[in-house]
Amino acid sequence: MRTRLKDVAERAGVSVKTVSNVVNDYVHVSPELRAKVTQALEDLGYRPNLSARNLRRGRSGMIALALPSVHGPYFSELAHLIVREAEQHDLTVLIDCTYGELTREQTVAEGFRTHLIDGIILCPWQLGAADLRKREDTTPLVLLGERVSYGADAVAIDSRAVGQAATEHLLSIGRRRIGVMRHLPRNTGGVVGKIRLDGYKRALAAAGLEFDPTLVASVDRAHGLDAKVATDALLDLPEQIDALFCFNDELALVAMRRLYERGYRVPDDIAVIGVDGIAAGATITPTLSTIVPDKQQIAAEAVRMLVERIEGEPDDGARRVKAGFTLLPRESTMGLKRVRRGPRRSTKQAARS
């Protein structure tokens, strides 16, 4: 049916191995034979069978990328960067969605698609250190995120610093009563959230303010109704908040919508800041201040570490890499800039802005 090396070899009148040599650009093949083989290759439209090749080579050139979701903007952007990074190492990425479910995360860590993937990049939500100790699979593994002491390489941003930076920014524009909306998926340790909250407290303390636990609202699912309810809860506190620190941009979008519905102006009444730097934040009104993790760096470090493990880096214990981030102040904290009021045309101004 499909043409194999053998077929090509017969047509060119050479051995199978010679054809293989031509296909793999082996140096020592005489020009005449090479030409003849190349011709036969084209005539028959040969395509290598990668299953066979992988079996023989013991490598597949594929890595798995397992994320809680590929649906939302943050992870899809990250996935994109990892794919591009992997490409540079001649690796194909198999993307898998765990939905943050423990069983799926375990399946991934235990090497689903065994011997078909050379390595795994996993962003765990529920998987704990215990699971990793029990791990039997030996496929190289790199983790994304900040859950504490693992038995595997990991790359993450410094969530404490993030929490601190966001809070300091809100303090710097004169806000004093800062609500927090954190994403706390059910059944999750919520380690990241804790650390980020820790940064928030630290910034408050540095400014001589006391931490008020009633200002912290938790949201089960990242989008939708829950965030709305949480926003209401914060708005209905006896003493009015003047700022809102959302642990991700998607929460912030929902919150801002809710603020609008309830008649609060952003940032005049309440300043809002998120985390992630998703694209939509730049186009809505007011544009969303946010903290942008250096996704490029995360992607690069994760792939680099994984490749090192695949290449057989001696197992000198788990390594941890911190990735950077940038605070991006926009209208939701700094105030609106309107070019003009009312529907009057103004070509030049528009062109300039």
Next chain:
Amino acid sequence: MRTRLKDVAERAGVSVKTVSNVVNDYVHVSPELRAKVTQALEDLGYRPNLSARNLRRGRSGMIALALPSVHGPYFSELAHLIVREAEQHDLTVLIDCTYGELTREQTVAEGFRTHLIDGIILCPWQLGAADLRKREDTTPLVLLGERVSYGADAVAIDSRAVGQAATEHLLSIGRRRIGVMRHLPRNTGGVVGKIRLDGYKRALAAAGLEFDPTLVASVDRAHGLDAKVATDALLDLPEQIDALFCFNDELALVAMRRLYERGYRVPDDIAVIGVDGIAAGATITPTLSTIVPDKQQIAAEAVRMLVERIEGEPDDGARRVKAGFTLLPRESTMGLKRVRRGPRRSTKQAARS
């Protein structure tokens, strides 16, 4: 290093094939042997080598999904649905990003990862009928989208109907001067855009309005500066537009932002409608009216057709399936609903809304 069937066989004192039979749940294995083998399997932590299995079986259980982008919300949602649909058929999906580049699309159609994938779902932007005629690879292929006469199965929404529905909606709320912003990637036929524009014209004609080509703005890239410039162009026309039909939601988000910056109110001055039904459209203010393609149906049909081809459906020529869509009128055309003005608390109202 890694345990193979042979190792398990030796430990259990049986033949390799017997172990294989146990692994594959073959019926005729005596309970005693089955128990012994199962034990050995566990003891050694056996993992099948999928490369070898695939080689032997001639199937990999993997399909490729190639999209122009996996970064944006529309395609990431679609990808998600296709993955879930494929799961039901015991298929793993390998997602690939073509960036709408011709060469990448050709690579995919020509079966990259040969013999490792059982089938391909491709959403082409530049690939033409000619490319498909030249196609040498025989891997089953299903196309997403509406480019005209292909030599492969395809599933798509009826873009003419979409264009017509959106336009009729704008007409129904009394708008008469409707700008169009279409996404027209460089070097692309832009077939979809043409058909959608055709629906727009048809709706105008039905309402007794004349088509004005100056109302059509084209945007090269889906997001960012281009859409801003295009919005300006439409706003700077001598006669004021009162509605804007954007060919996708991302364009609409940028356009609405720009309208705001230039002082136009949505929908009072200009009503806006998009296409795709991305999540962000529900949370921004005003919420974005849009046309939502039935992505679930697209995913289901695409996978179904592909599986049929893989199972060896006789090649009775290309099949085409139309998927449905829904018009979702929201604030950007129907008007804002404010709960209350000013930052006064109002617990009960908020709880109810």
Next chain:
DNA sequence: ATCTGTGTATATAACGTTGTACAGCCCGCC
């Protein structure tokens, strides 16, 4: 008592590729 059939297990041959070992050959060098 022999034949047929069925359940159980095995040995062996694939699947398509690449690494290893080796066989010529031609070159230059002692």
Next chain:
DNA sequence: GGCGGGCTGTACAACGTTATATACACAGAT
């Protein structure tokens, strides 16, 4: 002129799995 050594090319054996053919035991039917 023999001899080591690089260049070409081949035969064969793997890689780990599953399909095929076969062997054997034991049942029931002839």
